[in-house]
Amino acid sequence: MAQGSGVRRHLCGIWTAWTEAASAADAVADVARAIREAHLSQIVVFFSADYDAAVLARELEAWFPGVPVSGCSMSGGIAPAGGLDRGLVVIAFPAERFRIVSTILDAIDHLDVERTASAVRALRRTLDPLDPCRDGDPTAAGRRFALSLIDGLANAEETVVSAIAWALDGIPIVGGSAGDDLRFRDAVLLHGGRIHRKAAVLVLVETDFSVEIFKSDNFEPTQTKFVVTASDGERREVQELNAEPAAREYAMAIGLDPENLSPMSFAAYPLAVKVGGEYFCRSIRRMNEDGSLSFFCAVDEGVVLTLAEPRDIVASTRAELSRLDAQLGGVDLIIGFECVLRRLDAESRQVRHGITDLYRRYNVVGFETFGEQYRAMHLNQTFTGIAIGKSLAVPDGAPVAS
Incomplete structure (x- = not known):
């Protein structure tokens, strides 16, 4: 492979490949030559927003004929060799021990919840006939998970993930919101050889390996509170906090002039909302010219936001990954979705190498x-994902109910 590229075949049979090639065509050729697997059940890709997405889709179809491909544009890649500021990341699932189906959900900015739930239930039903020997297997539910990729500029993640989680009826879901670095202009989804916008991709997986979903964050609430006194939930804009201009009130609380607010400020001082006794981040996307604040999540009037302060991001991440390693008897691979603001915060504190x-x-x-999904929640400034263990959930030779 070219410089800045790599490939790895994991114990579970999944191939991961990555490249920093300058063009979409070169990137696909780079990873395709490295993946030596005759029978693949699904390919998932994450790619730079400056790639020509149509070329990427065409090249993937040419190099991997007959293999379903799903993916989205990203704000940076994560590979087993470290972080990628740009390029292509590929996860290639083998047909052996992985049964996978996927679908596209269009027009999520005007989501029909009932129709979406019906599409998700239909997808779930298509998974069942793929392995008739597994029917009635009491362990099957614990070996299923769903991956969601949602347009992070459609402002619809809360509704989409809620509808999906409802229809999946207990199958855990994790995922991420497609981005375009920090330009906030155009996020792209890829499915079935076509490019989609204002859409979501859902990938439903059943495997013979032990798996566990997770989320990790590194903040804790302070005593500083803000009441949202004016907002536009549909546009995710907050005009007032505590009956004062939002940007000015927030800047005063963290000791900055509003003119000096930046993505680094928002990453270092997130806001959180309390749900069911637990705090979840509601991160700020940008300050607008009128002094309002745009968020990565919907924030409604009357909501109480709490200023949060960061804990040691390396220590908190290490603790969660160690827990997963012990729980699964060894982690083989983690498919992860990390908020771009976590990276900015780690860079500003000069600890990104520790995370890497x-x-x-x-x-x-x-x-x-641009946001993370975990079960029925849309989150910010979080690291979510699915850990795949080194051991089989049902060992070879063990009886399977039928």
């Missing part, structure tokens, strides 16, 4: 997002 070392150790592959 952990991701190498645990074979993390994924992308940096």
Whole structure:
């Protein structure tokens, strides 16, 4: 492979490949030559927003004929060799021990919840006939998970992930919001050889290996509170906090002049909302010219936001990955979705190398997002994902109910 590229075949049979090639055609050729697998069940890709997505889709179809491909644009890639500021990340699932189906959900900015739920239930039903020997297997539910890729500029993740989680009826879901670095202009989804916008991709997986979903964050609430007194939930804009202009009130609380607010400020001082006794980030996307704040999540009037302060991001991430390693008896691979603001925060604190070392150790592959999904929640400034263990959930030779 070219410089800045790599490939790895994991114990579970999944291939991961990555490249920093300058063009979409070169990137696909780079990884395709490296993946030596005759029978693939699904390919998932994360790619730079400056790639020509149509060329990428065409080249993937040419190099991997007959293999379903799903993916999205990213704000940075995560590969077992470390982070990628640009390029292509590929996860190639083998047909052996992985049964996978996927679908596209269009027009998510005007989501029909009932129709979406019906499409998800239909997808779930298509998975069942793929392995008739597994029917009635009581362990099957624990070996299923769903990956969601959602347009991060459609402002619809809360509705989409809620509808998906409802229809999946207990199958855990994790995922990320497609981005375009920090330009906030155009996020792209890829499915079935076609380019989609204002859409979501859902990939439903059943495997013979032990798996566990997770989320990790590195913040804790302070005593500083803000009441949202004016907002536009549909546009995810907050005009007032505590009946004062939002940007000015936030800047005063963190000791900055509003003119000095930046993505680094928002990454270092996130806001959080309390749901069910637990805090979840509601990160700021940008400050607008009128002094309002745009968020990565919907924030409604009357909501109480709490200023959060960061904990040691390396220590908190290490603790969660160690827990997963112990729980699964060894982690083989992690498919991860990390908020781009976590990367900015790690860079500003000069600890990104520590995170990168952990991701190498645990074979993390994924992308940096405009938001993360975990079960029925849409989150910010979080690291979510699915850990795949080194051991089979049902050992070879064990009886399977039928």
